[in-house]
Amino acid sequence: MRKLGVAVVGTGFWGKNHARVYKELESTELVAICDANAKRAKTISDQFGVKAYTNSARMMKKENIEAVSICTWSTSLAKEALKGLKAGKHVLVEKPMATNTKQAQKLLAKAEENKLHLTVGFLMRFIPGVQHIREAIASKTIGELVCATAKRVSQWPERIGDVGVVKDTAIHDIDVMQFIYNENPIAVYAKTGSMRHRKFEDYAQIMLTYEGGKSAFIESNWLTPYKTRTLTVTGSDAIMRLDYITQEVWIEAAKENRQPKYPWQEPLKLELQNFADCIMKKEKPIVTGEDGLKALRIAEAALLSSEKNKAIKIR
Ligand SMILES: NC(=O)c1ccc[n+]([C@@H]2O[C@H](COP(=O)([O-])OP(=O)(O)OC[C@H]3O[C@@H](n4cnc5c(N)ncnc54)[C@H](O)[C@@H]3O)[C@@H](O)[C@H]2O)c1
Numbered sequence: 071m072r073k074l075g076v077a078v079v080g081t082g083f084w085g086k087n088h089a090r091v092y093k094e095l096e097s098t099e100l101v102a103i104c105d106a107n108a109k110r111a112k113t114i115s116d117q118f119g120v121k122a123y124t125n126s127a128r129m130m131k132k133e134n135i136e137a138v139s140i141c142t143w144s145t146s147l148a149k150e151a152l153k154g155l156k157a158g159k160h161v162l163v164e165k166p167m168a169t170n171t172k173q174a175q176k177l178l179a180k181a182e183e184n185k186l187h188l189t190v191g192f193l194m195r196f197i198p199g200v201q202h203i204r205e206a207i208a209s210k211t212i213g214e215l216v217c218a219t220a221k222r223v224s225q226w227p228e229r230i231g232d233v234g235v236v237k238d239t240a241i242h243d244i245d246v247m248q249f250i251y252n253e254n255p256i257a258v259y260a261k262t263g264s265m266r267h268r269k270f271e272d273y274a275q276i277m278l279t280y281e282g283g284k285s286a287f288i289e290s291n292w293l294t295p296y297k298t299r300t301l302t303v304t305g306s307d308a309i310m311r312l313d314y315i316t317q318e319v320w321i322e323a324a325k326e327n328r329q330p331k332y333p334w335q336e337p338l339k340l341e342l343q344n345f346a347d348c349i350m351k352k353e354k355p356i357v358t359g360e361d362g363l364k365a366l367r368i369a370e371a372a373l374l375s376s377e378k379n380k381a382i383k384i385r
Pocket residue numbers: 079080081082083084085104105106107110124126141142143144146147150164165166191192193229238
């Protein structure tokens with residue numbers, strides 16, 4: 071089987087996992103890695119036995135790379151992703167994709183112009199329970215969709231210092247709502263604030279409203295001493311609950327409660343496999359660049375809503 075030549079730009083906490091998974095997958099060959107921090111680049115390249123670079127443009131010129139994962143700090147994701155697309159590489163850019171929608175639009179335009187795959191690291195879509203909930207909503211096995219509530223709270227991961235909790239953390243749930251509802255919200259109302267973080271918001275409550283009276287609530291913070299990541303979906307006939315950490319799913323109806331079993335799977339492995347497969351088979355990825363842009367647009371609207379203390383309509 072032909073292996074896809076891949077590289078990772080930014081090999082900190084998360085990029086290191088991309089490098090590991092590319093090494094593990096049968097369909098990919100990790101060719102090189104790049105980190106602006108030379109010591110970090112050397113450590114990771116030694117671990118995986120590939121060449122290290124501190125400059126991504128140089129790496130992309132020299133090595134036989136078809137696709138790159140961009141896992142740098144959030145504020146440099148768009149710049150590095152654009153370099154990859156300009157160099158003719160398929161790109162998986164980590165969330166939040168860019169720091170604003172203007173930068174994200176540039177990425178979409180470049181990918182389209184160069185006929186390249188552009189996907190965003192919205193990992194939650196690959197958790198089997200999320201896909202199961204999406205199917206249950208579409209087939210109405212839980213009745214009519216009423217609302218969904220997502221909770222993603224923990225202590226502040228101090229290494230994140232360049233965006234707030236909305237673009238770093240809540241954006242996962244904003245995207246999950248897009249995925250499971252399969253429609254765009256019409257408005258967003260949010261309250262955000264900062265208790266410990268000096269520069270950015272460290273808590274956010276976001277409400278999305280949809281056509282026909284449906285809504286979604288997202289609670290995110292970096293203040294809770296323990297880690298919780300859950301999703302509850304209310305239908306007119308049943309409730310579905312998911313624990314993202316254990317990947318357990320519960321279905322609760324008036325007459326019976328069920329707990330369908332899905333074996334735990336590493337979401338990053340499924341995500342990178344999908345990225346590689348879509349490139350090789352020329353198929354549309356599960357997460358498109360457009361999905362990334364939409365999530366960012368809603369995140370920006372949430373921040374504006376809190377600032378202006380009013381609901382913001384989504385175009
Ligand atoms: N999808 C997910 O579930 C998930 C989980 C964790 C992190 N992330 C995302 O991954 C990204 C990285 O997060 P992290 O926690 O690994 O941060 P980190 O600080 O641990 O690592 C970032 C690394 O990027 C390097 N870097 C920065 N700018 C660079 C550049 N221009 N070129 C090359 N290297 C550069 C830094 O030296 C550092 O080693 C963030 O955008 C974050 O939002 C996504």
